[in-house]
Amino acid sequence: MKRILEPELMLDERQVRAYAEADFEIPHQDFINRLSTWVNEPGFSGTALDLGCGPGDISFRFAKAFPLSKLHAVDGSQPMLNIAQAALIPDLATRLHFIQGLLPTVILPQSDYEIIFSNSVLHHLPDPQALWQTIKNYAIPGTRIIIMDLLRPANLAVAQKMVQDYTANEPDILQRDFYHSLLAAFSIEEISTQLAQADLQLQVEQISDRHVFITGVIR
Template sequence: MQRELEPELMEDANQVNAYAEADFEKPHSEFIQRLKAFVNEPKFNGKALDLGCGPGDISRRFAKAFPLCTIDAIDGSKAMIDYAVNASSPEFKSRLNFIHGKLPDTELSVENYDIILSNSVLHHLPDPQILWQVVKKYSKPGTRIVIMDLLRPGSVSMARTLVEMYAITEPKILQQDFYNSLLAAFTLKEINAQIAQAGVSLAVEKISDRHVFVSGIMP
C-alpha cells in the first residue's frame, strides 16, 4: 500500500481536543517505560528535547519520570501548545518549556541536548528527513535518541481493522485521524532507509501491530 499524506499539523480546536482527551494510556505509558529502560539512569539530570509534543502528555510524563531534567517541548500547532501549557501543573512550570515552532525552521536556543524524544511525529511529515536531520542538528556525542511512531499496515482494510480494534470508542473525528495517520505512516523498511540516508546509527524495532520504536546513542 502506498503512503497517503495527511495534514502536517493539527490546528482545528475540535481535533486538538479530541486528540488530547483520547485514551493513549497504554502506548504513552509503554513509551515512557521503554525510554526509562533505555536511559537506565533514575537520577538522569540532562536537558531533553521533545519533538512534536502535541498536547504535552508525553512531555509531562517524561518530566514526572525524570524529576531532575529540564525539557524543551516543541510543536508546530499553536492550538496544541496552548493546550499543553494550560494542562501542565505548576510543579512542572520551571522544568518544562513549551515552544510553538515548526521544524526545521524554528531555531532553538540550546545547541544540543542530552536526550531527544519524539512520539507520533514522523508520520505527519511530508519529508521524513526533517525529523532525522533535526535529531542530528541538536545531538552531541552521547545524546540518547528515543522515537516511537505508527507503522503503515499492508492494506486499507487492515487500517480499518486497526481503527476498529483500538479507537472504536473514540469520537469519529479521532477515528478518522487515526485512520489517516496509519495511511501516512512508514514501514520498517522505509524507516531503516531514512536512517541510513541520514547517516545515523539507530535500532529499529517493531513493538506492536501498529508501533515502531527507534533508539540509539549518538557516537
C-alpha cells in the same frame, strides 16, 4: 500500499480538543516505560527535547519520570501548545518549557540535548528528513535518541480492521485521524532507508502490529 499524506500540523480546534481529551494512558505510559528502561538513569538531570509534543501528555509524563530533568517540548501547532501550557503547573514551569516551532527550521534555546525523543510525529511529516535533520542539528556524541511511531499496514482493509480493533470506543474524529495516520505512516524498510540517508546509526524495532521503536546513541 503507497503512503497517503495527512495534514502535517494539527491545527483544527475540534481535532486538537479530541486528541487532547483522548485516553492515551496505556500507549503513552508504555512509551515512557520503554524510554525509562532504555535510558536506565532515573536520576537523569540533564535537558531533554520532545519533538512534536502536541498537548504535552508525554512531556508531563517524562518530567514526572525524571524529576531532576529539564525538558524543552516543541510543536508547530499553537492550538496544541495552548492546551499544554494551560496544564503546566507552576512547580513544573521551572523545568518544562513549551516552544512553538517547525521541524526542521526551529531555533531552540540550547545548541544540544542529552536526550531527544518523539512520539507519533514522523508519519505527519511530508519529508521525514525534517525529523532526522532536527535530531542531527541538536544532537552531539552521547545524545540518546528514542522515537516511536506507527507503521503503515499492508492494505486499506488491514488499516480499517485496526481502527475497529483499537479505537472502536473513541469519538469518530479520533477514529478518522487514526485511520489517516496509519495510511500516512512509513514501513520499517522506508525508515531504515531514511536513517541511512541521514547517516544516523539507530536501531529500528517493530514492537507491535502497528508500532515501531527507534533508539540509539549518537557517536
